[in-house]
Amino acid sequence: MWLLTEEHLEPISIGAGILGTGGGGNPYIGRLRARQLIRKHGPIKVLDVDELPSDSRVICVGGIGAPTVGIEKVRDLQSFHALRAIEEYTGEKATALISNEIGGSNSLEPLIAASMSGLPVVDADGMGRAFPEFQMKTFFVHGASYYPLAVSDEKGNTVVIPEVISPKWAERLARASTIQMGCVACYAVTPMSAIQVKETAVLKTLSLVYQIGQAVLLARDKQENPVEAILNAHPGQVLFRGKITDVARRTSEGWARGSVIIEGMDSFIGSEMKIDFQNENLVAHLNGDPVCMVPDLICIVETDRGEPITTELLRYGFRVTVLGFLSPYLWTGEKGLAVVGPRAFGYDLDYFPLGKE
Amino acid sequence: MFVGLDVGGTNTDAVLMDGAELLNKIKVSTTSDVTAGLVAALEQLLRGIDANAISGVMLGTTHFTNALLEQKGLSQTAVVRLCLPATQLLPPLVDWPNDLKNAIGGFTYMVEGGHEFDGREISPLNFDELKRISNDMRRKGIESVAVTGVFSPVNPTHEQQAFDFFQEELPHIDVTLSHENGRVGILERENAATLNACLRSVGRQSICSIKEAMSLLGLKAKLYLSQNDGTLMDETFAARLPVLAISSGPTNSMRGAAYLSGLKDCIVVDVGGTTTDVGALVNGFPREASLAVNIAGVRTNFRMPDVQSIALGGGSIVYPEEMRIGPESVGFELNNRALVFGGDTITTTDVAAVVGLVRFENSNQLTSLDPSICQKWIDLIKYNIEELVDRMKLNTGPVPVVLVGGGNIIVTEDLKGASEVKRPEHGEVANAIGAAIAQIGGQVEKVFSLDKIDRLQAVEEIKSEAMRRAVTAGARMDTVEVVEIDEIPLTYLPGNVTLIRAKAVGDLYSSSGTTPDL
Numbered sequence: 044m045w046l047l048t049e050e051h052l053e054p055i056s057i058g059a060g061i062l063g064t065g066g067g068g069n070p071y072i073g074r075l076r077a078r079q080l081i082r083k084h085g086p087i088k089v090l091d092v093d094e095l096p097s098d099s100r101v102i103c104v105g106g107i108g109a110p111t112v113g114i115e116k117v118r119d120l121q122s123f124h125a126l127r128a129i130e131e132y133t134g135e136k137a138t139a140l141i142s143n144e145i146g147g148s149n150s151l152e153p154l155i156a157a158s159m160s161g162l163p164v165v166d167a168d169g170m171g172r173a174f175p176e177f178q179m180k181t182f183f184v185h186g187a188s189y190y191p192l193a194v195s196d197e198k199g200n201t202v203v204i205p206e207v208i209s210p211k212w213a214e215r216l217a218r219a220s221t222i223q224m225g226c227v228a229c230y231a232v233t234p235m236s237a238i239q240v241k242e243t244a245v246l247k248t249l250s251l252v253y254q255i256g257q258a259v260l261l262a263r264d265k266q267e268n269p270v271e272a273i274l275n276a277h278p279g280q281v282l283f284r285g286k287i288t289d290v291a292r293r294t295s296e297g298w299a300r301g302s303v304i305i306e307g308m309d310s311f312i313g314s315e316m317k318i319d320f321q322n323e324n325l326v327a328h329l330n331g332d333p334v335c336m337v338p339d340l341i342c343i344v345e346t347d348r349g350e351p352i353t354t355e356l357l358r359y360g361f362r363v364t365v366l367g368f369l370s371p372y373l374w375t376g377e378k379g380l381a382v383v384g385p386r387a388f389g390y391d392l393d394y395f396p397l398g399k400e
Numbered sequence: 401m402f403v404g405l406d407v408g409g410t411n412t413d414a415v416l417m418d419g420a421e422l423l424n425k426i427k428v429s430t431t432s433d434v435t436a437g438l439v440a441a442l443e444q445l446l447r448g449i450d451a452n453a454i455s456g457v458m459l460g461t462t463h464f465t466n467a468l469l470e471q472k473g474l475s476q477t478a479v480v481r482l483c484l485p486a487t488q489l490l491p492p493l494v495d496w497p498n499d500l501k502n503a504i505g506g507f508t509y510m511v512e513g514g515h516e517f518d519g520r521e522i523s524p525l526n527f528d529e530l531k532r533i534s535n536d537m538r539r540k541g542i543e544s545v546a547v548t549g550v551f552s553p554v555n556p557t558h559e560q561q562a563f564d565f566f567q568e569e570l571p572h573i574d575v576t577l578s579h580e581n582g583r584v585g586i587l588e589r590e591n592a593a594t595l596n597a598c599l600r601s602v603g604r605q606s607i608c609s610i611k612e613a614m615s616l617l618g619l620k621a622k623l624y625l626s627q628n629d630g631t632l633m634d635e636t637f638a639a640r641l642p643v644l645a646i647s648s649g650p651t652n653s654m655r656g657a658a659y660l661s662g663l664k665d666c667i668v669v670d671v672g673g674t675t676t677d678v679g680a681l682v683n684g685f686p687r688e689a690s691l692a693v694n695i696a697g698v699r700t701n702f703r704m705p706d707v708q709s710i711a712l713g714g715g716s717i718v719y720p721e722e723m724r725i726g727p728e729s730v731g732f733e734l735n736n737r738a739l740v741f742g743g744d745t746i747t748t749t750d751v752a753a754v755v756g757l758v759r760f761e762n763s764n765q766l767t768s769l770d771p772s773i774c775q776k777w778i779d780l781i782k783y784n785i786e787e788l789v790d791r792m793k794l795n796t797g798p799v800p801v802v803l804v805g806g807g808n809i810i811v812t813e814d815l816k817g818a819s820e821v822k823r824p825e826h827g828e829v830a831n832a833i834g835a836a837i838a839q840i841g842g843q844v845e846k847v848f849s850l851d852k853i854d855r856l857q858a859v860e861e862i863k864s865e866a867m868r869r870a871v872t873a874g875a876r877m878d879t880v881e882v883v884e885i886d887e888i889p890l891t892y893l894p895g896n897v898t899l900i901r902a903k904a905v906g907d908l909y910s911s912s913g914t915t916p917d918l
Contacts, residue, residue, distance in 0.1 A: 071692075072490070072587070075490055075494060075495060075587075076489055076490060079489060079490060079494070080489075109517070111517075111584070111888070111899070112517045114584065114585045114586070114587075115517070115550060115551055115584045115585060115586045116483075116486050116487050116514075116516070116517070116522075116550050116551065116586070117486075117487045117489065117490050117586060117587070118489070119486065119487065119488055119489040120489065155489075197485060197486040197487070198485050198486065198522075198523075199485070225486070225516040225517065225520075225522070226516075226517055227486075286790075288795070288796050289795065306796075359793060359794045359795055360790060360791040360792065360793060360794075361791075
């Protein structure tokens with residue numbers, strides 16, 4: 044068990060930005076919200092999965108909406124209201140909370156509900172990175188239930204979805220409610236047991252993003268190489284280093300799609316990397332050949348400062364390093380790949396793990 | 401004829417222009433008594449000129465930034481957010497530096513009102529609560545109030561209703577509405593509105609002292625202030641939105657560079673005494689920054705130019721033992737501390753003189769410097785500038801580069817990545833020229849569902865609104881054109897919801913040089 048204080052928030056948001064693989068939105072507001080509540084209610088308890096009592100009831104909470112709306116109509120305590128609603132509906136009291144998504148600003152959402160309820164959060168999440176939709180969680184792929192679920196807005200409205208035929212349908216129905224609610228809702232899903240969390244969650248990710256962020260801050264402080272510091276905190280691979288020479292964007296069906304071209308520098312001189320994104324970075328091609336793809340993580344950071352760059356901020360001239368990390372194993376089986384593999388995002392590619400082909 | 405003024409922290413630059421022709425230019429030290437300093441500068445600039453022939457005075461100033469940094473003369477300010485029951489966890493002023501928050505009073509209120517992204521009401525505006533707030537503000541001696549409604553850039557109705565209400569209840573209080581000076585992003589827009597609110601009385605006073613200087617010299621010309629997006633606002637508008645004058649300096653330099661070089665799309669390198677700013681001109685206007693901009697420690701989403709700066713200028717100190725340049729600079733003391741002027745400090749200007757980039761009458765002070773080593777310094781400066789130029793480019797192809805600013809002689813013209821390098825005459829007063837030639841603009845943004853309205857129709861609607869705003873701000877109808885259209889699709893929403901932003905600009909003057917009636 045450790046206590047999450049105000050000092051942890053900056054490193055967590057940097058680490059969460061890196062594992063956000065280009066998506067997950069701007070963490071500035073999430074950080075301020077968590078800070079506001081920690082100042083009021085004190086630090087938040089973080090439990091290792093092994094510390095969960097066997098009769099635990101763990102509830103997953105997360106934000107759902109549009110990031111562009113969230114910077115104008117800032118989220119309040121929606122995740123807390125959704126938590127209370129699902130407790131009431133199921134008649135079960137939560138004993139701990141868990142993050143749906145450790146990448147990007149959603150990583151901080153359970154902290155809001157935890158601070159309000161006094162409950163601990165589990166050091167784990169349902170993606171080990173960022174993905175755009177509700178159904179894309181290791182919990183559901185590995186058998187944890189995705190219903191009933193509650194969706195709450197900031198006005199006091201809550202929708203409970205008692206039954207739904209698939210996680211994808213849960214996404215559709217929750218999304219439709221969210222839009223009517225004005226696009227900054229939160230959801231809470233029916234409780235999981237301690238065993239379920241152990242078997243279906245990506246473990247130790249909250250402490251991981253903290254360690255990654257802390258390593259970056261320390262390296263900046265000592266004027267050391269922040270990219271090396273990231274890799275020391277979380278083993279992975281430098282896929283490429285260079286300068287962004289082109290960014291092409293288009294929007295279709297509500298997605299920010301596009302690709303970025305990076306021209307090699309240093310040991311990569313003469314080579315070119317192209318990364319396709321759809322909110323998150325999906326596939327990286329080196330000189331035309333795919334070298335890293337979802338669900339493996341493709342993270343673009345500023346070479347000098349190790350600062351994660353979200354896809355909306357990609358711009359010509361940035362000096363960047365592209366890092367690749369192996370996906371949590373929970374994604375790389377047949378069932379996982381069906382939900383978040385390259386084909387699930389429309390690529391005619393068979394997944395192979397980073398470094399294997 | 402018109403006068404361009406750039407009042408910086410150290411120097412005041414002034415130019416006198418007749419149409420496209422530069423008639424006179426001066427550079428003097430900025431004085432603490434603003435009026436007296438301006439009178440002296442204008443007197444010198446306008447010697448022998450009939451005051452009646454001057455039809456406009458355009459001013460760029462760092463005064464408002466300094467007022468915030470020094471926390472001088474700021475109004476006691478209240479911040480009212482129309483939002484409840486939404487957007488209350490992070491109250492107004494949430495991430496402000498404590499000293500600035502205290503300096504303006506730090507009074508905040510949240511009340512029912514505001515809109516959703518699609519223009520629906522979050523809740524009806526609560527007038528009973530506004531009444532209670534006005535009474536409280538009266539008791540507390542509030543001088544100025546900033547009003548921010550959720551999604552007011554999409555639907556400003558509640559902000560306007562609050563404006564009317566406060567005008568009625570508290571006629572002596574200044575009211576600032578957030579939708580007039582910012583875009584979507586409530587904390588940043590509210591911060592900008594609050595900075596504006598606390599600058600209202602400073603703004604009025606500065607405008608008064610300039611008007612005083614002008615009337616002492618018999619100048620009946622209209623007064624305009626430069627905004628940070630490269631357009632002008634008239635004195636009435638500036639008195640209402642002084643915050644828009646913040647950081648107009650780099651913008652003016654870039655616009656001046658465009659004017660002097662005749663280029664509309666280029667990279668501008670503005671070398672001062674202590675720092676160099678590099679920015680990009682697109683269609684004659686500075687490209688805007690996409691990241692949040694901090695002003696006096698407060699996060700805003702202003703229309704700031706996207707500028708990269710380094711601590712390198714004509715006064716930067718050269719350290720031969722450590723093989724480095726700067727970041728220290730002799731600044732305004734260049735004329736007595738540099739070797740070439742008989743001082744004891746090696747500056748970049750000395751190095752430039754040794755390799756022949758610039759000539760001074762008395763250069764025998766420089767014999768102690770080895771020309772081949774000086775060439776290495778000049779190469780290092782060039783390399784640094786090339787890096788910045790490359791970062792500002794939008795694609796790999798070479799682009800034209802314009803060198804301006806008092807220190808531009810330290811940069812050679814063989815820059816890598818440049819298709820051509822121009823060093824226009826009068827480049828050292830590019831900022832004052834930029835102020836003098838600025839246009840009047842209007843900007844607007846709105847969210848559309850492109851399933852309900854044709855995209856072209858939406859774009860037309862937003863364009864004509866931007867043009868209408870430019871004309872309202874004082875631009876001549878026959879010269880107004882739309883210079884920027886931006887479409888930002890909002891992800892995760894059905895119906896192709898897109899935020900469209902447009903900016904229109906026009907000239908203040910007709911070709912005959914007369915002012916329009918405003």
